[in-house]
Amino acid sequence: MNESAAIPRPTGGPAVTTPLLQTVGLRKSYGTQVVLDRVDFGIDAGAVKAVLGPSGSGKSTMLRLMALLEPADDGSILLHGREIGTESGRAGAARLPERRLARQRAEIGMVFQRFNLFAHLDVLHNVTLGLTAVRHVGKAEAAQRAQAMLERVGMADRMRHYPSELSGGQQQRVAIARALVLEPSVMLFDEPTSALDPELVNEVLVVMEDLAAQGMTMIVVTHETGFARRVAHEVALFHSGVIVEQAPPERFFTQPEHERTRAFLAHVH
Template identity: 55%
Template sequence: MSSESPMLEAVDLHKRFGELNVLNGVSLSVPRGKVMCLLGPSGSGKSTFLRCINHLERVDGGRIRLDGELIGHVERNGVLHELPGRRIVHQRQRIGMVFQQFNLFPHLTVAQNIALAPTTLRKLSKSAARQRALELLDRVGLRDKIDVYPSALSGGQQQRVAIARALATDPKLMLFDEPTSALDPALVGEVLAVMRDLAADGMTMVVVTHEIGFARDVAHLTAVLDGGEVVETGPSERVLESPGHPRVKEFLKHVR
């Protein structure tokens, strides 16, 4: 794809859960190598939007493209047809996701957690997968924890391992769903530092967060969702310092 084409493009996404409309025509575009933060009140559709990007939730309307490729579907004569499960799994390898809860397997060591996807999905040898785990643990500052179990780690350390695990398949896009909200305040900084380093290295990222300082200092773009709609989007400095929409002004007043 052209270096000028977006890494992620979501067009007119709709998602319902029963009678509840969670996404109402969400359209967002993230250039390659850039960071977008998603802000908004609880229940505004931010987490659902992330889960639709990697097809953990099926959209009821609209299209998502990663690096120009339609995610979760193939289009024939203007009609979307869902891809087979194995194709969707293959696509998900290109999208790393870090959740609010760390979701590490408690019965596996740190190395085994990180190596699981490369060995099972990419058929990497155990020795090569362990070497990759070492490299990623270096990146998140936890090389000395390679053979410990998650229960021996702090919350911040577990989340850093979760980031390393998400990076293990060399994704083109990283998704973060409130990655610091389950952490003690003293541990938030160590996770944000890893995310700042990823951004500095040019990783394309979409981050759901209430960390306004991170959005202001790191994110190139900020989008604010409310009621399943994008009510404002643009360069982070403008959205955060001079919002135009009254709902955005009210939201920021309460979270600063």
């Protein structure tokens, strides 16, 4: 949502909308290294947020925590305003048992830098596996839904190919279809084009841009500033585990408030 389209707020009051996905005071350390330092981050339904920042600043860690792939040390994650991953009780917040985590994870689609397709399965079965094995959808229906999703990413003519027979861009489009077929309410992308040869970047960005145009809620960690500028409603800069600046793209790229943002932009441009 850009600012002019945002739902008006009562002056001085809190936001009217609840973010679709939100972190509150999220903290994570590995050993003595603080990787996320009380991160408050959120995304509204239908919005696209681009997350920029130097390597090692905590971007992937935030996505992994939001996708419930790892527990946070402190803070909470809210989906549709409800706590996920943990349950707060008198003794503090406790990690949910794996079965409940699995159910909550289904709402959050994730696409990684390295596509992580199953090498021993063809394209069709890479996409149907989550439906048949996790959702217990029948084979025929799963194949139908997978085919529709593969059409959406322009890969329906490669259903019988194995990952090793595809380019990186094609593999990444299959990975996107695999996440989408489970009908998540939000998609998290962790540098989806960073492992691709330059000439293959665009075919993946086009698919993502199309997804955004259709109203998918998306958080995209990326170094593609052109994409961020064109597609994102807001851009956030991470540095050393904190969000330094967050603004609509016009302002972020042309009138950044923080010295760190200026330095980062000078470096990438």
